[in-house]
Amino acid sequence: MVRGNGPVCGAKTRQEESAEHCGLPAGWGTGHVGTGRCKLHGGKTPGQKVKAAHDIVEREVRAVLAELDVQPVDDPLTALMQLAGQVVAWQAATAVLVNRIGDEIRYEGHAGAEQLRAEVQLYERAMDRANAVLSSIARLNIEERLATISEAQAERILGAIDAVLTHLGITGAQAAEAKTVAARHLRSV
Incomplete structure (x- = not known):
């Protein structure tokens, strides 16, 4: 209010x-x-x-x-992979905190009640979140989907290159060599 x-x-x-x-x-x-x-x-x-x-x-x-200038997510598969990286990094950071406290994972709180340290609670939540995100990625088979998308994009690019070569009158061995070079470059990217 x-x-x-x-x-x-x-x-x-x-x-x-x-x-x-x-x-x-x-x-x-x-x-x-x-x-x-x-x-x-x-x-x-x-x-x-x-x-x-x-x-x-x-x-x-x-x-x-x-x-922040928040934009809609155009590629949810890549965004989920980036989220997974952040979640795993957070889990690793909380693991460092837990390792620093050693054997003292509990302390005596108000009125003598035993309490679990906040670092341990953060670590447990981080592990749960990492498990959830990584399980989603595995269940959705995201790496294979991203590879399929990349292959489809590469095929469209090669189709465009083929159309340009045909338009310019480049055929035969030169066209085949140009396509091979383009395909090799796309695979490396």
């Missing part, structure tokens, strides 16, 4: 006879001023702190996304 100069807490007040909502600035009296509930309405609870942190990151990501 936004009132006046910025977002407000917006929590329903205890006054049952009215449908009033808190008008204090969002996050007032907390470590997340400008986002979430104020300290009088649970803004300092662990759940609200996590939600506020999530909201702040989401707002930052939306701001960055608004600055």
Whole structure:
């Protein structure tokens, strides 16, 4: 909820006879001023702190996304392969973090409860995502599809080269040699 100069807490007040909502600035009296509930309405609870942190990151990501010149994906197969590269790199980066913490994968949290380290949780999620993306690629047989697309494109290019050679009156051995050179070059690219 936004009132006046910025977002407000917006929590329903205890006054049952009215449908009033808190008008204090969002996050007032907390470590997340400008986002979430104020300290009088649970803004300092662990759940609200996590939600506020999530909201702040989401707002930052939306701001960055608004600055990007986002274009539609013309080639989803190649985009999925690029995503797979990013996911595997992220998984490798989180593995480095887990290796740095050594045997201390757990710690004692609030009220003595044993907690799993955030690095381990990130690594587990990264492994799950890598598995999902790589399984999709394997299931969709993307490498073969990309190869088929590349071959079809190469055939169209060679057809265009053949048409140009015919138009220029180049036939016989010269035309065959030109096609061979073009095909060799296309395979190397």
